[in-house]
Amino acid sequence: MTTVSMRDALNQAMREEMRRDERVVLIGEDVSGGLGGTGEDDAMGGVFGVSQGLVSEFGRERVIDTPITESAIMGMAAGAAMTGLRPIAELMFIDFMGVCFDQIFNQAAKFRYMFGGKAATPLVVRTTIGAGFRTAAQHSQSLYALFAHIPGLKVVIPSNPYDAKGLLIDAIRDDDPVIFCEHKVLYDTMGDVPEESYRIPMGEANIVRSGTDVTIVALARMVGFALEAAELLAAKGVESTIIDPRTISPLDMETIIESVEETGRLVVVDEGYPRCGLASDIAGEVAEHAFGVLKAPIKRVTPPHTPVPFSPTLEDAYIPDACRIVDAVQATLKQER
Amino acid sequence: MTTVSMRDALNQAMREEMRRDERVVLIGEDVSGGLGGTGEDDAMGGVFGVSQGLVSEFGRERVIDTPITESAIMGMAAGAAMTGLRPIAELMFIDFMGVCFDQIFNQAAKFRYMFGGKAATPLVVRTTIGAGFRTAAQHSQSLYALFAHIPGLKVVIPSNPYDAKGLLIDAIRDDDPVIFCEHKVLYDTMGDVPEESYRIPMGEANIVRSGTDVTIVALARMVGFALEAAELLAAKGVESTIIDPRTISPLDMETIIESVEETGRLVVVDEGYPRCGLASDIAGEVAEHAFGVLKAPIKRVTPPHTPVPFSPTLEDAYIPDACRIVDAVQATLKQER
Amino acid sequence: MGTPLNHDELITAYGQMRTIRAFEESVNEEFLDGNIPGFVHLYAGQEAIAVGVCAHLSDEDKIGSTHRGHGHCIAKGCDVRAMMLEIFGKKDGLCGGKGGSMHIADLDRGMLGANAIVGGAPPLAIGAALAAKNLGTGGIGVAFIGDGASNQGTTFEALNMAVALKLPAIFVFENNGYGEGTGHDFAVGSGDIGALAGAFGMPVTCVDGTDFFAVCEAMADAVDRARSGDGPGAIEAKATRFYGHYVGDPERYRSSIEVSELREHHDCLKIFRSRVLESGLLTENELDDQDREAVAEVDAAVLAAKAASDPTSSDLITDVYAGY
Amino acid sequence: MGTPLNHDELITAYGQMRTIRAFEESVNEEFLDGNIPGFVHLYAGQEAIAVGVCAHLSDEDKIGSTHRGHGHCIAKGCDVRAMMLEIFGKKDGLCGGKGGSMHIADLDRGMLGANAIVGGAPPLAIGAALAAKNLGTGGIGVAFIGDGASNQGTTFEALNMAVALKLPAIFVFENNGYGEGTGHDFAVGSGDIGALAGAFGMPVTCVDGTDFFAVCEAMADAVDRARSGDGPGAIEAKATRFYGHYVGDPERYRSSIEVSELREHHDCLKIFRSRVLESGLLTENELDDQDREAVAEVDAAVLAAKAASDPTSSDLITDVYAGY
């Protein structure tokens, strides 16, 4: 075990997989950087530096810088995936999905089904999500629900370096297209990570904290806020279970429902937009399949139904935080059925 | 009142609005048809014939055929909308959103907010949804949840000719971008429609049928199936309220919740994909805001989490129908809290 | 009439073209009789392009196709019976009945799928080219692209990417004059698909797509370049569409004279026939045999399709992920 | 040095260029001091392009911009103080603090917004051209496009659509050699942005973007054509980027020599200065006045921005729809 940032954990995962399997390639804008310029090679490693050093080890045949052309990137990666490579394609910000969604959701996601099970598309789309960097409406979204909506895609959202590495390795070895969402504010989060390879299977939630009074489901950056909230609540005698689903498609509803059966109360915290989002998705499942054990209304803590604002004061008000989670938990505690 | 098809009702709405306001233009592929060919002008009126005859009345300046270039269509329409026109842009099938989503969700939807309230984007995107025509995975989707997810968009889904006309007129006069979803199987549905202009305000649900035992929420083609189901249930002494939200963003939760307060039971029927879809969206709202009155779990009737299959036997099994609605209602009747 | 094909290959080529024609004529009939569900787009008239292109390809080479994909499938060696079953929506169809005409695929043959999204395939085809390059298979990736699809952003992006990465990719533009009911004269602003593709930085050959030999030759050159690592190339083939955009299309946007003129004077099969007979490359008998065999094979496929079983509802939720 | 501008217009042009430079230098400093949130991309080095282009435009003409949009704003007449407030995220900013540097817009000035999506603006700009044409305003739509953005499908689609519909649209390619850390030599497969745009079917002029007069003249021609109904045109301007891609960029992908060489020998402001002095069009005093005024205006804007109030949380949920 060494303590590394989430950025480095992800780098390790890619590096180890690229060493293990030469079909693994990385494709994207400035994933190495420096092509056609007057400076260094390996000049960027992606805008967040996650793939730094890979081109030096694996060469430009496998760390493939591209023009700014997301449809061609995603389509090329999908086509390569169905014909023998195992590409990791970088979509710099999930906000850019609008220029390339077709290749992901109508092509990659549907090959297996449309072709009667005769195609596999081992493609990982690495992308960044999340507000907090004051990058406003087109660089701060958490659009994972749009991908979870689509049958044929898997969607991963790690909250810490350990999970990030194990899940990315699992995603790379998986034979289906995976949207791997990295919260940009978490890149510098530190955590213990084994140096060797390990897989965390997609579809298994992590129970981050156990408590009998309420179940809090939270993802990515929201896990940290949920922990903060849980400490505040513990000080008032309220013990929370926190569940981090880690992957939202497949989604480990079993673990969530088991916990709700114990606590009878559910709060879902989600940085995505509220309408047709993940919070409602989980609430809908619980309201159908665990209704009998619920002691109180299901609370959803999300941003408002607005684009992400630029101004720090507005953005801070936009993002769910520990206070709002505490309030939601307290509301469920008051309202007995 | 005359009895017309939904196709003709939509045609009337466009025609009347184009007569009333010359800023209204129609843009899309083959919305008239025949440009650059050796045959007639006004040769198609869109692939479903909805805009037939408009080019003859309004000319090619206002009924604008384009190349196959959806990003440019949506972007051009959005740009024209923010600078003085009131375009109706046709996206032939909602399935094609993947090649042009950015212009809709990152541009048109966000102008007002990003620009501090100083931009208006009076744009209507008319598109088709729905399975039933054996057109398989890329021409049968009901992807409206993806649009409802996005703040800044409005989303309309009419179920009959009367609503279609009134809602389309309202959408055209609205100052925000509206995604207007036409179920392709309903184009030939007949109904009474006033010849004169009228608006149905977006955000007001329609109570299609009243009954005290259960609330069924259904949209577009599902409304017909819900009515069938209600008849079957009535024969067994179960009386259903059927609510057709007609627009899903804004969504008239008030009407739904009022009904659930009366019936205590809710079934949501939705042709969209189940994950992060509309059924869960409504269930999530009710589980949060009307939990206390619920007598049974909320049931969601949707297709399975798969792409739309081609084969008629599979497609028929895929689409929710009256039987599945009846089953869901009966399940809610059995499970008292 | 420079052709790199030998006698047997010529017979095969003619047989494939003839099979495509017979296939499409049957599909047309069966559709109009209500036996085929969905949307169907026929390739009849364009046979020389698919066959001329695919004559140079092996299973290691991959093609990305269009909504009008039956011809590409047959030229790439897909089984005609399994195709017909697929188009009828049957369980033993090439895609288990889940794809249908617009999504027919056969990865074993290097046929990466018809594609119901206009412009869907070019990015995928360059992906196949990348894989071939990285895996060192010696294969290439080929995209078929309509004149309408030539205006789609995805197509342009694929052209540029292929040049930037010097991929072994070939773009085959089939310019049949129309995208649905819109003429290419209007829709292609430049009026010159080939020149525009060339401006992306690759060699382009423009050919008469009713002339099998011209297509075949142009493709031979492009394939040579691609296989030897010289990067992508393109072909614009002027083509003719014998039927409407889809079966059932009233075709009001083009004159009936145009169509009869095409069928009379620009039928690639007639042209091929007279060319090989004139030059003595093949005999009338050899050609007639192919005609008969093609019809017989297709007829048998239709019968098989009609007799075949549908998928069952348990098939609905398989093939979504590797796990189910 | 053919210029259609008169003495006062020349002074204004220089003043705008100088204001842009001063603005960007201040923004750089304030960002590095931690006073400006988010991502900021500076226009310094490219001033002659925005100003040369916008010199021909009125408020009826609309421009679509890029992530590197401050220069376009100032050239199009946006208020410098309101811009600075916006970039600082203040309530009285041009967009109420909701947009920031990447979404700064001023529809009253015909500035349709910076755009944080590469290739986002070209489709919008042709929409403005369509509106101008249909409403008969006599206006045109202009898109600014980077060399990187020249490879985006949306850009290509807009080019073709503008030709097909003969729209009064002008595409201004600002080729500053890099898209982030990738050189245009690699990313633009053809190596020739102008020629490729031309192949879409429109006249193109390639100019040295550090030469205000060249840009201005090329734009004059394109505007003439567009306004008289002859359809779209394009300009490729070779440009220089003085700062990194974004403020804080370590710029390892280009040599420091390249940058110092650009600043020394390819500074559009120095070039303008020496050209107008040589030819006697303007005097040193006139130019110095502009320099001083520019700095003063920007300094005042920074002070105002620092003193201004933030939006309050009640502003969070306004401006989503017409209704709220």
Ligand SMILES: Cc1ncc(C[n+]2csc(CCOP(=O)(O)OP(=O)(O)O)c2C)c(N)n1
């Ligand atoms: C993205 C997208 N836009 C529009 C369509 C509808 N559509 C299907 S085929 C077609 C025409 C295609 O024309 P072309 O590329 O010339 O091919 P052809 O039909 O002539 O073979 C259109 C517009 C589609 N399937 N996908």
Ligand SMILES: Cc1ncc(C[n+]2csc(CCOP(=O)(O)OP(=O)(O)O)c2C)c(N)n1
């Ligand atoms: C669709 C999309 N892809 C990628 C990015 C990230 N990005 C922002 S600016 C930029 C480089 C743009 O290069 P260019 O068009 O040459 O403009 P310049 O920065 O040189 O002004 C990139 C890749 C983006 N914002 N949007």
Ligand SMILES: [Mg+2]
């Ligand atoms: Mg065509």
Ligand SMILES: [Mg+2]
């Ligand atoms: Mg650049």
